[in-house]
Amino acid sequence: MKLLTKYNRVNLASAVAVLFVTGLIYYKAISYILNDQVDKDILIEEQETFTYVKQNNKLPKIEQYKDQHIFFVRVNGPVERRFINTDYFNPKEHEAESGRGLITSVQVKGQTYQVTIIESKVETEDLIRIIFCITIGVILFLLLVLSIANRLILNRIWQPFYNILQQLRLFSLTDNKDIAISNSTIDEFNELNSAVTSMASRVKTDYKALKTFTENASHELLTPIAVINSKLDSLIQAGEFNAEQSSLLNDVYDAVARLTRLNQSLLLLAKIENHLVRDDQVVDMKQLVENKINQFKELFVNKELDLKCDLTAKEIKASFFLMDVLLNNLIGNAIRHTPASGTVEIMLNMQKLSIKNTGTGAELPGDEIFKRFSKSANSEGSGLGLTISKQICESYKFELSYDYETPYHCFTVNF
Amino acid sequence: MKILIIEDEKGLRESVENYLSDGGNLCETAPDYQSAIAKVSLYNYDCILLDITLPDGNGFNVLKYLKENNNPDGVLIISAKNSLDDKVAGLEMGADDYLVKPFHLSELKARLMAIVRRKSFNGSNSLIFNELVIDLLAKEVRINNVLLKLTRKEYALLLYFIANKNKVVSKNAIAEHLWGDGADMADNFDFIYSHIKNLRKKLEEAGAKDYIKAAYGMGYKFTDQ
Numbered sequence: 001m002k003l004l005t006k007y008n009r010v011n012l013a014s015a016v017a018v019l020f021v022t023g024l025i026y027y028k029a030i031s032y033i034l035n036d037q038v039d040k041d042i043l044i045e046e047q048e049t050f051t052y053v054k055q056n057n058k059l060p061k062i063e064q065y066k067d068q069h070i071f072f073v074r075v076n077g078p079v080e081r082r083f084i085n086t087d088y089f090n091p092k093e094h095e096a097e098s099g100r101g102l103i104t105s106v107q108v109k110g111q112t113y114q115v116t117i118i119e120s121k122v123e124t125e126d127l128i129r130i131i132f133c134i135t136i137g138v139i140l141f142l143l144l145v146l147s148i149a150n151r152l153i154l155n156r157i158w159q160p161f162y163n164i165l166q167q168l169r170l171f172s173l174t175d176n177k178d179i180a181i182s183n184s185t186i187d188e189f190n191e192l193n194s195a196v197t198s199m200a201s202r203v204k205t206d207y208k209a210l211k212t213f214t215e216n217a218s219h220e221l222l223t224p225i226a227v228i229n230s231k232l233d234s235l236i237q238a239g240e241f242n243a244e245q246s247s248l249l250n251d252v253y254d255a256v257a258r259l260t261r262l263n264q265s266l267l268l269l270a271k272i273e274n275h276l277v278r279d280d281q282v283v284d285m286k287q288l289v290e291n292k293i294n295q296f297k298e299l300f301v302n303k304e305l306d307l308k309c310d311l312t313a314k315e316i317k318a319s320f321f322l323m324d325v326l327l328n329n330l331i332g333n334a335i336r337h338t339p340a341s342g343t344v345e346i347m348l349n350m351q352k353l354s355i356k357n358t359g360t361g362a363e364l365p366g367d368e369i370f371k372r373f374s375k376s377a378n379s380e381g382s383g384l385g386l387t388i389s390k391q392i393c394e395s396y397k398f399e400l401s402y403d404y405e406t407p408y409h410c411f412t413v414n415f
Numbered sequence: 416m417k418i419l420i421i422e423d424e425k426g427l428r429e430s431v432e433n434y435l436s437d438g439g440n441l442c443e444t445a446p447d448y449q450s451a452i453a454k455v456s457l458y459n460y461d462c463i464l465l466d467i468t469l470p471d472g473n474g475f476n477v478l479k480y481l482k483e484n485n486n487p488d489g490v491l492i493i494s495a496k497n498s499l500d501d502k503v504a505g506l507e508m509g510a511d512d513y514l515v516k517p518f519h520l521s522e523l524k525a526r527l528m529a530i531v532r533r534k535s536f537n538g539s540n541s542l543i544f545n546e547l548v549i550d551l552l553a554k555e556v557r558i559n560n561v562l563l564k565l566t567r568k569e570y571a572l573l574l575y576f577i578a579n580k581n582k583v584v585s586k587n588a589i590a591e592h593l594w595g596d597g598a599d600m601a602d603n604f605d606f607i608y609s610h611i612k613n614l615r616k617k618l619e620e621a622g623a624k625d626y627i628k629a630a631y632g633m634g635y636k637f638t639d640q
Contacts, residue, residue: 222495222516222517223424223427223495223516225516225517226424226427226495226516226517226518227424227426227427227430228517229517229518229519230426230427230430230431230434230517230518230519230520231426231430232585233430233434233519233520233521233585233588234430234433234434234520236583236585236630236631236633236634237434237582237583240631241631241633242631243631243632245631246631246632246633247632249633250586250632250633253585253586253587253633254587256517256587257587257591260517279503295594298606302605302606
């Protein structure tokens, strides 16, 4: 729910509640005052009646006023004096009306009469109704004005906030754009603005430091590896080695080669994750796949793999280097993990690239295989190939997925 | 051949110097930016090996200095910064090649020889080793005027060997030279063996001497001694 909606809802609900309660109190107060007025009229009439009876010792002649009526009824026994609200028939208006009455008693020549004085409340009620209608009208008008005003003013007041939000959405660590400061008359937004701006610049500084660190680490690590490598190359020039020494040296060579590849893979991964490879261009995937197949031709032949290709032209906008790495990893994996005389199927169309291979063993754990350093026990890879492939796909919003359709292991890139 | 090695890492500098300075080659070294500038402003070299990260300056500035002074020396950048931007920038600034650390000395030598050959054409584009005559433009190998039919990999292998003649070249170095990124595939050493076997056979059948010697199971040596 938007803040404005929420705010309006609370605001309107409380306004309605308050106005309703005040309306109720208003209504009660007015009807109390008006009732009181009517009661006073009735009491005056009662007093006049009593005075008349005392002076003349007889009941007064019944006079019919427009909205006041008096009745005398002979009764035996006492009459309790009380006010009543009642409906009665108004002979003048020829209709039933609601009225306020007083039942009292008077003694004329030893005879008790019940006196009923009734005054019409029609006008009072009309008055209340009018007042009530006006109040309701005012309330509705007020609510309407309030909600419109809220909408207009709040939208304008919150504009800086939406500006900041938009800037945050567009914020990217790798570009050089800073968050622009948009001034507002509201202190809170200015504070938010400056906090966001300083956070962004801090993050960028940290990121730059991290980038520098990565570069330095690569330099620091690769240099000693380079020294080892060059010393090994020098060492084998040195002269005669027996079989045992040769085998030891070979092991060291292999280990250094692996160390190099591992280090390069880690650096590449960091680069992709930080979106630092940005030589995007139009890449002819069909051509690239064909080149890769050609490059791996010896391996296909050597393992007597059956290669089936179904390639249609497909161009994508991406880094040539990363696409090369991606194909290297996926096709390389397929060759590496297919047993001799197995089948590799490569399919490329406008929607996807899929690489299938027959394999030993059962389905691979779909989530695990894309994690760093997850690899099968007999794999000679770095354990980073699929992680790198996944990262490459993610950075171009492609989807890399794994399926097992007996007996094929199938890796699919959905463009 | 005169080579300048600009490299701050002592271990690496010495290995490179030792590896390159035989067979009449003269190597000079510069461990930092200042001495590098001093050397290149005084002398000319056939090729300069240039490390980008130097303790007192950026290697790119050495390159800039060379180009500003119209220095014709070949430049091979050796860098630990395996970044595309650096590579592109280096080549655009006029470097002849770019090699990423860590590298095999044999690979360095091969690249260096290629640069020197390109630089000093002297009207001839053939490389001669005893009875072997290699036409570098047409990529053809002749022995006693008989054309040898070599595959692309065999041709690359032969050039690599000649660039590193009299040196033991490790199997890892050969694998990386021939397959590049694909060098981590399992059966490469078998392929090397069969490629070398084929190359040897073709050379021998064409009447060349057997120059390729296996070296203690670690690699091969191309030598006429």
